[in-house]
Amino acid sequence: MSEQVADAPQDSPRPDDHEAGAGRDPLSMLFQPGAWRLERRLHTRPVYELYATLIALAITAVIIGLLVIIVGVSPLDAFASLYEGAFGNRESALETLVQATPLILTGLCAAIAFRAGVWNIGGQGQFIAGAIGTWWVYDTMPGLPAPVLFVAMFAGAAVFGAVWATVASVLLVRYGTNEILTTVMLNFVIDSGLSWLLSGPWQANDTPYSQTERMVESTFLPRFFDDSRLHLGFALALVMVAVVHFLVRRTTLGFELRAIGVNKQAASYKGVSVGAAIIAVMAISGALAGLAGAGELLGLHHRINFEFGGQAVGFTGIIVALVARLHPAGVIVVAVAFAGLINGATQMQVGTGIPAALVDVIEGVALVLVLLAAVACRYRLRKIAHHHG
Amino acid sequence: MEDFFTYSVILGIFVATFKIATPLLIAATGELVAESSGILNLSLEGTMTLGAFTGFLVANETGNLWLGLVGAAVGGGALGLLMAVMTATVKVNQIVAGLALNILGLGGAFFWYRSVYEEGGAVAFPTVDRFQTATVPLLSDIPAVGEVFFDQHWLTYFGVLMVPATFIFLNRTKYGLELRSIGHNPEACDMRGVGIISRQYTAVIYGGVMAGLGGAYLSLAGGNQFFDDIVAGRGWIALAIVIFGNWRASWILGGSLLFGFLEATQLSLQASGVDLPYQLLLALPFILTIVALVLNRSRSQVPLALTIPYHRGER
Numbered sequence: 269m270s271e272q273v274a275d276a277p278q279d280s281p282r283p284d285d286h287e288a289g290a291g292r293d294p295l296s297m298l299f300q301p302g303a304w305r306l307e308r309r310l311h312t313r314p315v316y317e318l319y320a321t322l323i324a325l326a327i328t329a330v331i332i333g334l335l336v337i338i339v340g341v342s343p344l345d346a347f348a349s350l351y352e353g354a355f356g357n358r359e360s361a362l363e364t365l366v367q368a369t370p371l372i373l374t375g376l377c378a379a380i381a382f383r384a385g386v387w388n389i390g391g392q393g394q395f396i397a398g399a400i401g402t403w404w405v406y407d408t409m410p411g412l413p414a415p416v417l418f419v420a421m422f423a424g425a426a427v428f429g430a431v432w433a434t435v436a437s438v439l440l441v442r443y444g445t446n447e448i449l450t451t452v453m454l455n456f457v458i459d460s461g462l463s464w465l466l467s468g469p470w471q472a473n474d475t476p477y478s479q480t481e482r483m484v485e486s487t488f489l490p491r492f493f494d495d496s497r498l499h500l501g502f503a504l505a506l507v508m509v510a511v512v513h514f515l516v517r518r519t520t521l522g523f524e525l526r527a528i529g530v531n532k533q534a535a536s537y538k539g540v541s542v543g544a545a546i547i548a549v550m551a552i553s554g555a556l557a558g559l560a561g562a563g564e565l566l567g568l569h570h571r572i573n574f575e576f577g578g579q580a581v582g583f584t585g586i587i588v589a590l591v592a593r594l595h596p597a598g599v600i601v602v603a604v605a606f607a608g609l610i611n612g613a614t615q616m617q618v619g620t621g622i623p624a625a626l627v628d629v630i631e632g633v634a635l636v637l638v639l640l641a642a643v644a645c646r647y648r649l650r651k652i653a654h655h656h657g
Numbered sequence: 658m659e660d661f662f663t664y665s666v667i668l669g670i671f672v673a674t675f676k677i678a679t680p681l682l683i684a685a686t687g688e689l690v691a692e693s694s695g696i697l698n699l700s701l702e703g704t705m706t707l708g709a710f711t712g713f714l715v716a717n718e719t720g721n722l723w724l725g726l727v728g729a730a731v732g733g734g735a736l737g738l739l740m741a742v743m744t745a746t747v748k749v750n751q752i753v754a755g756l757a758l759n760i761l762g763l764g765g766a767f768f769w770y771r772s773v774y775e776e777g778g779a780v781a782f783p784t785v786d787r788f789q790t791a792t793v794p795l796l797s798d799i800p801a802v803g804e805v806f807f808d809q810h811w812l813t814y815f816g817v818l819m820v821p822a823t824f825i826f827l828n829r830t831k832y833g834l835e836l837r838s839i840g841h842n843p844e845a846c847d848m849r850g851v852g853i854i855s856r857q858y859t860a861v862i863y864g865g866v867m868a869g870l871g872g873a874y875l876s877l878a879g880g881n882q883f884f885d886d887i888v889a890g891r892g893w894i895a896l897a898i899v900i901f902g903n904w905r906a907s908w909i910l911g912g913s914l915l916f917g918f919l920e921a922t923q924l925s926l927q928a929s930g931v932d933l934p935y936q937l938l939l940a941l942p943f944i945l946t947i948v949a950l951v952l953n954r955s956r957s958q959v960p961l962a963l964t965i966p967y968h969r970g971e972r
Contacts (some may be wrong), residue, residue: 446950
């Protein structure tokens with residue numbers, strides 16, 4: 269507060285300052301020492317963060333436009349075909365929501381862990397663990413009646429995802445092993461594990477391919493419309509957003525995880541059991557990614573095959589969470605936008621010849637700029653008193 | 658199993674140990690310098706991939722492998738520069754910045770590769786005439802020892818030499834010691850007038866260049882083409898080796914060689930048709946990396962200010 273008081277007189281520049289500056293080139297004023305000063309804001313209003321994110325995304329569009337020009341395509345054509353493929357008509361818009369479904373869940377997975385300052389990079393592995401858990405329940409409990417089976421399969425997915433994440437959190441809490449590295453390593457481990465399951469114990473009898481049998485139709489998630497693949501998993505993902513929002517904002521665990529995210533030591537002085545909170549948040553985080561795996565399996569693919577993990581939704585979820593600034597509701601918006609990019613990129617490649625991998629660049633550039641913008645909006649450029657001569 | 662323990666197989670494992678360790682050594686010694694300045698660069702995987710690509714691109718376009726190495730250094734260094742801007746100047750959270758640049762490096766390499774080499778939706782998989790091993794005269798004629806130590810790629814000799822070089826730089830030169838003191842106590846260095854930001858830029862860009870060169874080993878010496886999954890987790894393993902090695906150059910050599918040895922053994926077990934699911938062997942390096950991190954929990958040499966951004970006049 270004292271800083272604000274001390275600065276207060278300078279806030280209203282004297283009239284002669286205005287006159288002195290009037291005839292000058294604004295750029296040279298900017299670089300003249302003492303004329304302008306970059307200073308930290310005492311309070312950043314949340315809405316600034318939103319503006320900063322939007323500006324960052326606009327700059328991303330400009331940079332990508334330039335890149336598209338370099339490749340030799342008109343950026344207007346590229347963006348038009350990207351948009352057409354993403355939201356151009358009912359069919360593609362619904363398909364975008366289909367693609368957004370797992371990204372919402374893996375985005376939440378990253379967001380809740382990052383909120384707590386626990387760097388779960390293992391969403392991809394936990395997503396696969398979820399699919400494995402779903403199949404395991406399906407495979408071992410065939411006699412269950414339909415509603416119970418659905419609950420059991422989703423529970424299996426959540427538990428498997430949570431367990432795979434807990435491997436890393438236990439090592440972190442017990443031995444201080446860097447969770448970034450362990451979660452990344454666990455992604456590779458479960459890739460191999462899945463490959464073993466698909467070519468061994470779970471391999472379908474009738475094919476030479478590494479894949480499971482196709483699930484029976486009674487286990488398919490219901491779809492909303494006859495002409496779209498949009499399934500109940502999308503609604504589940506939205507419900508989980510509300511659940512996570514409630515959890516973070518309205519529960520003791522939510523308070524604890526935000527507290528350890530800000531300062532672990534201070535939180536522990538305040539009586540938060542940091543280890544227990546880390547274990548809990550990682551389990552929830554892993555369970556969310558696991559649910560994404562169940563949704564994809566029961567809603568879309570109905571069998572696990574080699575390409576199941578190839579969509580890399582776990583990694584994209586990290587970008588979704590960070591661009592959304594870890595806000596659960598923001599995760600929906602960003603997940604739908606990124607799903608639109610992924611969906612539209614296929615059409616763009618067919619229409620304009622630009623490789624669909626442009627999406628990877630867009631994601632990377634957008635993330636870098638959003639991060640820079642988030643820091644930038646904590647500062648302001650202010651004109652300060654001028655020294656003549 | 659008996660034919661596994663033959664002279665040629667065991668010799669082959671030792672030769673391969675150095676080949677597999679090379680990209681890890683180059684990337685990990687570079688990361689050690691970056692981390693010594695207090696900046697954790699998590700983007701090694703993406704940086705190595707970008708370096709593997711830019712190296713391949715330049716080598717393929719010019720027909721000169723050495724220019725390819727320059728291209729890899731520039732590609733890796735550019736990403737390192739971006740990392741330095743984000744962390745040393747703007748002071749974005751280092752973990753988040755590293756993850757972001759990791760994605761940018763991977764995405765950039767994937768997109769660039771396709772926009773150059775993709776025709777009508779299919780990639781032609783071009784190849785380069787890769788580096789041959791550089792045989793040291795006379796010494797390479799020593800039985801066994803010659804083949805393991807004196808008939809390797811230039812980049813392998815370079816990677817091994819970087820270990821003592823990095824040790825001497827960080828422990829015996831003024832600049833290196835200043836770098837390490839920045840990583841431990843930036844406030845004190847700032848008061849002594851040691852420029853923090855310029856040194857962090859140097860260290861992080863150097864780390865990026867080395868990661869790029871490590872990636873180029875994979876596309877120009879170990880193999881002769883680029884593909885999306887070329888780095889296959891080695892960037893993350895290099896990061897783990899720095900931690901496992903307790904931020905000491907000599908232990909990084911040990912860690913890289915240990916990893917190379919286990920991986921080489923695994924590969925030759927696989928080739929000898931031993932009765933184990935090959936997926937277990939594929940997962941082994943990653944499982945062992947976790948085990949190694951758990952077993953070697955010594956953190957005595959960690960730069961104390963690692964990942965903590967330095968703001969002048971703030972605590």
